[in-house]
Amino acid sequence: xxxxKLMGHEIIEKIKEREIKIEEIIQLYLERIxxxxxxxxxxxxxxxxxxxxxxxxxxxxxxxxxxxxxxYGSPLSIKGCICVKDSPTTCGSKILEGYRPPYNATVLxxxxxxxxxxxxxxxxxxxxxxxxxxxxxxxxxxxxxWDLECVPGGSSGGSGAxxxxxxxxxxxxxxxxxxxxxxxxxxxxxxLKPTYGRVSRYGxxxxxxxxxxxxxxxxxxxxxxxxxxxxxxxxxxxxxxxNEKVDAYTESLNNSIENKVLGxxxxxxxxxxxxxxxxxxxxxxxxxxxxxxxxxxxxxxHLEYTIPTYYLIAMSEASSNLAxxxxxxxxxxxxxxxxxxxxxxxxxxxxxxxxxxxxRIMLGSYALSAGYYDMFYIKAxxxxxxxxxxxxxxxxxxxxxxCPTMPTTAFKIGELVDDPLQMYMMDVLTCPVNLxxxxxxxxxxxxxxxxxxxxxxxxxxxxxxxGILNIGYLLEQELQIYKKxxxxxxxx
Amino acid sequence: xxxxxxxxxxxxxxxxLTALKSKLFCSCSSDYRGSAPNTFTCPTCLGLPGAMPxxxxxxxxxxxxxxxxxxxxxxxxxFFFRKNYYYPDLPRGFQITMYNKAGGKAFADGGIVxxxxxxxxxxxxxxxxxxxxxxxxxVHEGSISKSPYTRVDYNRSxxxxxEIVSEPDMSSPEEAREFLKQLLAIIQYTGICDxxxxxxxxVDANISVKGYERSEVKNINSIKEVESAxxxxxxxxxxxxxxxxxxxxxxRHWDGQKTIGLRNKEFEADYKYFPEQDLVPIEIDKxxxxxxxxxLPEMPKERKERYQKKYQLSEFDSEVLVLDKTxxxxxxxxxxxxxTFGPQEYKLYCNWLMNDISGWLxxxxxxxxETNLKPKQVVELIRSIKEGKITGKIAKTFVGEMxxxxxxxxxxxxxxxxxxxxxxxxEDICKQVIEENPKIVEDCRKKPKAKQGLVGKVMxxxxxxxxxxxxxxxxxKLLKELGIN
Numbered sequence: 014x015x016x017x018k019l020m021g022h023e024i025i026e027k028i029k030e031r032e033i034k035i036e037e038i039i040q041l042y043l044e045r046i047x048x049x050x051x052x053x054x055x056x057x058x059x060x061x062x063x064x065x066x067x068x069x070x071x072x073x074x075x076x077x078x079x080x081x082x083x084x085y086g087s088p089l090s091i092k093g094c095i096c097v098k099d100s101p102t103t104c105g106s107k108i109l110e111g112y113r114p115p116y117n118a119t120v121l122x123x124x125x126x127x128x129x130x131x132x133x134x135x136x137x138x139x140x141x142x143x144x145x146x147x148x149x150x151x152x153x154x155x156x157x158x159w160d161l162e163c164v165p166g167g168s169s170g171g172s173g174a175x176x177x178x179x180x181x182x183x184x185x186x187x188x189x190x191x192x193x194x195x196x197x198x199x200x201x202x203x204x205l206k207p208t209y210g211r212v213s214r215y216g217x218x219x220x221x222x223x224x225x226x227x228x229x230x231x232x233x234x235x236x237x238x239x240x241x242x243x244x245x246x247x248x249x250x251x252x253x254x255x256n257e258k259v260d261a262y263t264e265s266l267n268n269s270i271e272n273k274v275l276g277x278x279x280x281x282x283x284x285x286x287x288x289x290x291x292x293x294x295x296x297x298x299x300x301x302x303x304x305x306x307x308x309x310x311x312x313x314x315h316l317e318y319t320i321p322t323y324y325l326i327a328m329s330e331a332s333s334n335l336a337x338x339x340x341x342x343x344x345x346x347x348x349x350x351x352x353x354x355x356x357x358x359x360x361x362x363x364x365x366x367x368x369x370x371x372x373r374i375m376l377g378s379y380a381l382s383a384g385y386y387d388m389f390y391i392k393a394x395x396x397x398x399x400x401x402x403x404x405x406x407x408x409x410x411x412x413x414x415x416c417p418t419m420p421t422t423a424f425k426i427g428e429l430v431d432d433p434l435q436m437y438m439m440d441v442l443t444c445p446v447n448l449x450x451x452x453x454x455x456x457x458x459x460x461x462x463x464x465x466x467x468x469x470x471x472x473x474x475x476x477x478x479x480g481i482l483n484i485g486y487l488l489e490q491e492l493q494i495y496k497k498x499x500x501x502x503x504x505x
Numbered sequence: 506x507x508x509x510x511x512x513x514x515x516x517x518x519x520x521x522l523t524a525l526k527s528k529l530f531c532s533c534s535s536d537y538r539g540s541a542p543n544t545f546t547c548p549t550c551l552g553l554p555g556a557m558p559x560x561x562x563x564x565x566x567x568x569x570x571x572x573x574x575x576x577x578x579x580x581x582x583x584f585f586f587r588k589n590y591y592y593p594d595l596p597r598g599f600q601i602t603m604y605n606k607a608g609g610k611a612f613a614d615g616g617i618v619x620x621x622x623x624x625x626x627x628x629x630x631x632x633x634x635x636x637x638x639x640x641x642x643x644v645h646e647g648s649i650s651k652s653p654y655t656r657v658d659y660n661r662s663x664x665x666x667x668e669i670v671s672e673p674d675m676s677s678p679e680e681a682r683e684f685l686k687q688l689l690a691i692i693q694y695t696g697i698c699d700x701x702x703x704x705x706x707x708v709d710a711n712i713s714v715k716g717y718e719r720s721e722v723k724n725i726n727s728i729k730e731v732e733s734a735x736x737x738x739x740x741x742x743x744x745x746x747x748x749x750x751x752x753x754x755x756x757r758h759w760d761g762q763k764t765i766g767l768r769n770k771e772f773e774a775d776y777k778y779f780p781e782q783d784l785v786p787i788e789i790d791k792x793x794x795x796x797x798x799x800x801l802p803e804m805p806k807e808r809k810e811r812y813q814k815k816y817q818l819s820e821f822d823s824e825v826l827v828l829d830k831t832x833x834x835x836x837x838x839x840x841x842x843x844x845t846f847g848p849q850e851y852k853l854y855c856n857w858l859m860n861d862i863s864g865w866l867x868x869x870x871x872x873x874x875e876t877n878l879k880p881k882q883v884v885e886l887i888r889s890i891k892e893g894k895i896t897g898k899i900a901k902t903f904v905g906e907m908x909x910x911x912x913x914x915x916x917x918x919x920x921x922x923x924x925x926x927x928x929x930x931x932e933d934i935c936k937q938v939i940e941e942n943p944k945i946v947e948d949c950r951k952k953p954k955a956k957q958g959l960v961g962k963v964m965x966x967x968x969x970x971x972x973x974x975x976x977x978x979x980x981x982k983l984l985k986e987l988g989i990n
Contacts, residue, residue: 096555109554116548118555214783218554223782252559252785329779333589336598337552341657354593354655381589381777386607390779 018498021087021182021236022263028085031075035086036068039131042088046134046180049501054155055165055175057093058101059134064088067131082129083243089130090181092169093138095227096216097121100132104218105140105150108365109344118216119248120185120227128243133181136171140367141335142187142220144168145195145439146429149369154426157199158499159465163423166199168192172230173200177499183240184230189221190323191418191443193228194455198418198468201457201499203485204230205237206443208476209450210255212241213248219334221327224447233495234456234486238262241478260479266486271305273484276411280316281442287421293459293467294417300491301415301484311407311414315399316445320437322400323444325380325393332377335370338362372433401449408474413481417442418455418468446472454481456489512739513719514681515632515673516731517709519666520692521639522567523699528663529638530558530601530784537660538702542644550663552596557783564665565787567697568612568636569797571667574695574804575688577613577634582788584609585636585781593657594641602637602668604778611635618671618691619806620683621824629684630672639664667697673711678735681710685728686828690805693830701872712738714746718754723767725759734759808833816840817848822855831874832858839880846884853887865904877910885913893926898969926972928979931963934971935979938962939987949989956980 019027027033043061050056071086091097094104096114098121103109117126124130139149147155147170155170157163158178165174169186173196176184186193188206197204207226217227229240242263247256277298282291302308340346340361347361366374380389407414420442429436446453451472458469469488473481489495528535531549548556572579586604605611616631641662645652669688675681685708689700700706708731713719720742722734738757741764745752757764803811805827812823827833840846840854862883866873886903889895895903895917906916917923925931938959939946945962948955956977963976984990 094555096553102554104554112554114548114553114555116553116556214555215557216555219783250559251557251783253783330782333587333599333777333779336589336591337554337596339591339593339598341593342551342596343553355591358591378777381779383775383777386777386779391608 018179018496020233021231022239024182025083025085025087028075028087034068035071035075035131036065038086039064039068039088039133042133042181045178046175049178049180052156052161052501053158053174053178053180054153055136055171055178055180056090056134057103057105057137057150057152057171060100060132064131064133071129071131082127083239084124084128084130084183086129086131087182088133089124090134090136090172090175090184091121091132092172092184092186093135094142094187094218094220095120095185096218097132097135101135102218103135103151104142105138105152106338106366106370107151107345108338108340108362111345112343114216116216118227119213119250120244121216123243124185124240130183136169136175136184138171139168139192140370141218141331142168142189142192142225143331143369143373145191145436146424146426147171147196148426148430149367151367156426157423157465158501159201160423160463162425163465164199164426166196166419166423168195169204169230170196173197173202173204176200176202176230176232178501179498182231183236185240186228186230187217187220187225188228188443188447189225190327190440190447193230194418194443194453194468194470195439197230197455198457198470199423199466201460201466201494201497202230202232203234203237203454203456203489203495204228205241205454205478205482206446206452207241207245207478208452208473209447210253211452211476211478212244213251213254215248215250219330221330222334223330224323224327234454234482234489235263235266237454238266238482238486241482245478255476257476262479262482265479266483268483269305270301270484270487273306273413273480274411275301275306275308275484276311276407276414277308278311278313278316278407278414278416280313281416285420285438285441286417287461289461290417290419290421290467293461294415294469297458297469297488297492298415301488304487304491306484308415309410311411313400313403313407313445315396315403316441318396319400319445319448320441322393322396323440323448324376324437325389326397326448328373328377329380329390329393330377332374332381335366335374338365340365369433397448400445404445404449404451404472413474413477413484414472415484416470416472418470419443422461422463422465422467442470451475452478452481454485456485457494458488458492459494511715512676513673513713513715514675514678514735515711516671516675516681516684517711518669518671518685518688518706519639519708520669520698520700520706521702521704522564522665522667522697523702523705524697525561525563525567525665527561527563529561529564529636529665530663533663535664537664540660542656542658543660545660546662550596551659552598552662558601558781560784560787561665564636565789566797567665567695568634568667569789569794570695570801571692571697572613572616572634573794573798573801574691575616575618575631575634575669577616577631579613579789579794580610581790582610582786583612584786585784586778587781589777592640593655594643594659594662596641596659596662600638600640601781601784603635605633605635607778609778609780612667618684618688620680620687622680622683627680629674629680632670632672634667634669637666637668638662639666673713678732678739681735682728682732685731687805689728690828690830694802694804694808696802710735710738712742714739714742714752717742717746718752720752720755720757720764722757722759722764730759730761734764738764805830816851818851818855822852822859825859826855831872832863835873835880839883842881843884843888846887850887850891854883857883857886861901861904865908869908876908878908879910882907882910882913889913889917893924893972893974896924896969896971896973898964899924923970924972925967925970926975928975931971931975932979932983934963934966935959935976935983938966939980939983946984946987946989949984953990956984
């Protein structure tokens with residue numbers, strides 16, 4: 014039985030009905046990883062022994078009639094920047110080599126400790142989530158399961174690839190400027206970026222803390238809804254979480270979208286957006302209209318300022334967030350300890366951070382410096398407000414906004430490595446959502462001529478995860494492409 | 506000596522909220538003194554990746570209390586900033602603090618601390634107060650120069666500081682001293698900080714001669730040292746001006762003898778202040794402030810006024826007495842325990858506390874609640890003098906023994922120094938004294954004040970045990986017999 018072709022909620026049903034043991038499931042996925050990860054490199058660390066041990070103890074508990082939580086021991090793969098107690102949490106960086114946090118992120122407490130998911134491994138990522146291709150990892154790049162010469166998107170590329178390749182059921186990513194949605198689009202899976210404040214960031218290693226959220230990644234909308242239902246909600250350890258009711262997302266997927274108004278922003282279909290992507294997205298919009306939704310055109314006059322605004326804010330915050338990494342308390346120091354504390358600290362950072370991280374720290378420090386602060390950071394905050402206002406104007410007229418997730422399909426590994434600006438442009442359709450703090454879902458809506466997946470983005474108003482999951486689910490059921498698994502040369 | 510007219514002094518005081526049970530942004534205990542290194546820590550105060558700060562609401566209440574006591578204007582809405590700099594005791598690479606520039610606001614603006622200088626009241630204005638976290642501590646075994654390592658103890662990391670910034674309103678080191686005395690008294694009365702704990706308050710002192718650059722002497726730990734450092738700086742700056750040397754704006758270190766210029770990077774550092782996004786803005790509404798105000802404990806000023814009114818102490822006595830809350834509490838407990846006491850005894854009680862007992866405490870570097878002295882003992886002492894059991898002079902020699910908690914009756918018995926009030930005994934001694942001192946007796950004919958000389962001689966003969974009142978009466982009688990009035 015090729016169980017890895019099943020969806021998460023289907024597997025959970027089978028476990029619940031005792032048709033299959035949790036240990037078998039975990040074993041199956043570990044074998045799949047064993048066979049395929051040499052090609053893909055989705056994972057940086059696996060926790061085989063502890064996962065199997067946990068599976069066995071869950072099986073025993075079920076035999077004894079005990080409850081083990083809603084996720085029934087299903088495998089969960091976690092991005093390398095989310096703290097898992099005693100598990101290597103290295104953010105794809107040499108500076109955190111060997112670091113095992115003494116505590117769990119809140120999402121881990123909820124998904125694993127409370128609802129019984131089993132963490133099977135840590136997924137690859139761009140160093141400190143800085144990148145959109147998973148090429149900036151000290152462990153080397155992850156490959157796209159649909160074409161091993163292509164990137165899987167990023168920065169949560171490992172999480173995207175592992176789901177697309179059937180190496181796991183559920184995965185967590187983090188989305189600062191599109192880092193969940195980009196790999197979801199490029200790998201043909203579903204990924205959701207929650208409203209800022211919907212999911213606790215406690216235990217997420219900060220890159221740009223005013224922009225990011227932890228998001229669920231899975232093969233289908235229902236599985237994402239299931240994870241979000243558990244992850245979301247107020248956390249006393251994160252003051253930016255909002256004490257707002259968490260909807261029963263899995264129970265409102267099948268609602269009618271008759272007369273719902275979808276905003277179509279013309280700027281999101283403009284220059285630089287690949288035609289095949291546009292066509293595929295437009296086809297999906299037609300499908301939604303067929304389901305009774307109406308469409309109107311909405312406008313984002315400030316879209317062209319999105320990239321500079323996003324990068325100014327993200328880099329400024331990053332320069333401060335990454336100041337703590339000096340190898341003194343955790344991680345690795347330079348071998349060369351000559352000189353005073355400032356010299357050793359600088360040398361450690363120079364040696365252990367990759368080029369992209371160093372670039373962003375330097376640019377961010379510059380933007381925050383005395384004399385430049387008003388010119389850059391404060392100005393960026395003002396533009397951020399304008400972008401928020403654009404969205405608020407749009408939501409006066411529509412219920413959700415639909416557009417492509419990425420301007421193109423996955424590009425070749427190495428293709429944009431030497432062109433950081435072009436790489437930054439890939440975030441143009443995703444990072445406005447982070448600047449505004451909104452929620453957005455990416456679901457696969459088709460393939461280009463090369464067989465690479467195309468992502469469809471649904472952007473919802475604040476705390477309207479329920480609305481966009483509903484739209485996504487109906488579209489997914491119409492398209493029926495979510496059941497496809499990426500063809501791998503081996504181990505299928 | 507140059508005069509003080511042209512000096513401007515402003516102080517920045519960091520006071521730890523030692524009465525808080527937990528740290529500013531996590532639930533770790535902030536009572537770290539004496540604990541094993543790095544045992545009072547968690548992911549948040551260790552700055553571990555991913556850990557986040559959460560505001561301690563009690564800290565906001567304490568800051569509100571202090572702002573009210575200092576008559577500051579509390580801002581309705583403010584947020585925290587990051588002050589970015591690298592030092593091994595600062596685990597995040599930035600300190601979470603408040604900032605009144607770059608769109609930020611202090612916790613509260615303005616405020617006033619009245620001081621008394623040469624019998625005149627002067628109001629020292631405050632600029633602002635704000636909340637921030639304390640970093641950890643670098644620990645060197647033995648001394649910095651001898652220790653093979655620098656160790657870091659993060660127990661203090663994340664404990665709460667309030668920074669109080671004064672206007673440059675003080676015009677002499679003495680004024681700075683008086684300001685600190687009054688300020689620390691107010692802080693102590695609010696109940697937010699035990700200012701006597703080691704490191705519970707630290708002062709950065711700014712001083713300049715008008716028209717010249719200022720220097721900042723950093724991190725001074727006691728009022729006395731602040732005064733000495735400022736006196737030294739005043740002298741140094743004025744000498745430099747006299748000799749035509751240039752003064753630069755700089756940070757200096759006080760080593761107990763002199764100030765030393767620090768050409769450190771930190772002074773020129775650009776802290777790249779920007780808002781801390783992991784904490785949400787804090788809003789304080791009027792009803793909250795009113796609630797805290799209602800619960801505000803009595804402040805030194807009110808207590809002083811009460812002492813003047815209720816106990817008929819002089820303004821000066823009341824002011825000095827209330828300055829140290831533990832002393833004032835002691836006073837009140839003592840006099841309340843003895844119903845027969847009236848204003849005369851209150852004054853005596855106050856004098857004993859302010860003079861002999863405070864003197865002993867100073868000499869022994871102790872606080873009154875660190876001794877075994879009980880308020881009742883001072884009552885007993887005053888009663889014993891009043892009843893003529895001992896003389897005031899002898900009583901002064903009892904202070905050391907009293908501090909051990911020994912009952913006054915016990916001390917009297919042990920010392921064998923009961924006052925001599927037996928008239929027949931005293932009369933014999935007085936007669937001897939008159940015979941032995943014909944010159945003083947002659948003087949008494951001209952000026953009655955000379956009589957005191959004879960009292961002194963009696964005291965000397967009895968080693969101070971003679972009851973002075975009875976002695977005087979007997980001497981009067983004997984002199985009268987000699988025709989001297």
